[in-house]
Amino acid sequence: MILKAKNQLSLVLATLALMPVVASAELRPISDEELGEVSGQAAVAFDVDQIGSTSYTRVTLGMEAEIQMNIDNLEAGRYAKTGESLEADLQVSNLGLGSISTDSSKVQLDGNTYDVNEIIPFELNDPYFEIARDDNNELIGFRIGFGEARGQLSGDFGSISGNVEMDIVDDFGTRYESQLLNAAGDADNSRSTNFGVAREFTGGTTDCSTGWYCYDLGDFKTLDIGERNADTGAVEYTEDFFIGFQKQATEWMTSDGSLNTDLGAFINLPTAMQIDMNSGLNAGGTDRVRLEYIDRGNGLF
Numbered sequence: 001m002i003l004k005a006k007n008q009l010s011l012v013l014a015t016l017a018l019m020p021v022v023a024s025a026e027l028r029p030i031s032d033e034e035l036g037e038v039s040g041q042a043a044v045a046f047d048v049d050q051i052g053s054t055s056y057t058r059v060t061l062g063m064e065a066e067i068q069m070n071i072d073n074l075e076a077g078r079y080a081k082t083g084e085s086l087e088a089d090l091q092v093s094n095l096g097l098g099s100i101s102t103d104s105s106k107v108q109l110d111g112n113t114y115d116v117n118e119i120i121p122f123e124l125n126d127p128y129f130e131i132a133r134d135d136n137n138e139l140i141g142f143r144i145g146f147g148e149a150r151g152q153l154s155g156d157f158g159s160i161s162g163n164v165e166m167d168i169v170d171d172f173g174t175r176y177e178s179q180l181l182n183a184a185g186d187a188d189n190s191r192s193t194n195f196g197v198a199r200e201f202t203g204g205t206t207d208c209s210t211g212w213y214c215y216d217l218g219d220f221k222t223l224d225i226g227e228r229n230a231d232t233g234a235v236e237y238t239e240d241f242f243i244g245f246q247k248q249a250t251e252w253m254t255s256d257g258s259l260n261t262d263l264g265a266f267i268n269l270p271t272a273m274q275i276d277m278n279s280g281l282n283a284g285g286t287d288r289v290r291l292e293y294i295d296r297g298n299g300l301f
Helices: 001-018 032-036
Strands: 044-051 053-060 064-067 069-078 090-099 122-133 139-159 162-169 176-177 180-181 195-197 214-216 221-227 243-248 250-254 257-261 264-276
Touching: 044 250, 053 221, 053 250, 064 221, 069 243, 090 264, 122 250, 162 180, 162 195, 243 250, 257 264
Parallel strands: 162 264
Antiparallel strands: 044 053, 053 122, 064 122, 069 090, 090 139, 122 139, 139 221, 139 243, 162 176, 180 195, 195 214, 221 264, 243 264, 250 257
């Protein structure tokens, strides 16, 4: 009896398997009201823009990342450049993004506290790459950036081409936005090692040899990347953290306008920091945060 039942069941299943399966569904239009109730976000976004004769195409990835990473040496834009003694547009050794906590009571840039030895991440959200083309549709530059960035960036800067944004308040209470400077105290964003207030804004008194309105970037071992809220003092995300590579002078859009970049590599470092010449806040530079778990005797522990 059991064998017979099994045979009958097998016959039924075989018959069903041979029968055609027909499915039907009715398509109907969706009203504007119903469509308006649907929301979503694309994982990849494409944006096209134009400034003058230059066209831009940006591809943004909808993702969030928290990292802590170290790079022994970063170099970009190494080529001979007339009038420059430094060999590369950008050269940074002991580069670090993020840090390792040494004080569980300290409130970090993101508003949180971290246990000792816990990683304090560098936040990078909505990464993008963007290309720029001239009116002949020839590629003239590309950049990699982030829609939101916040965290501590550390390094020994041997050369920098680009922009380091930092508020500088002098003895008279006048507030300036820093620029990269050459040794003479003039604005120069190509292969610089100094930043501060250019001579044209200080009546010619900027002096890089004495540190008057001029600061050695090598003394700033850690930079706070972000944007400080003027009302609350909180450090918010910056939209303008990027590195670009150009075949010729190229204008890149920023959250409050644009930046003109020259041939070669260009890095934009918007910080939430301030130098106060009266109180001495940050006037002597900043210490390096902890970057490694093991003390290798190289100053990163």
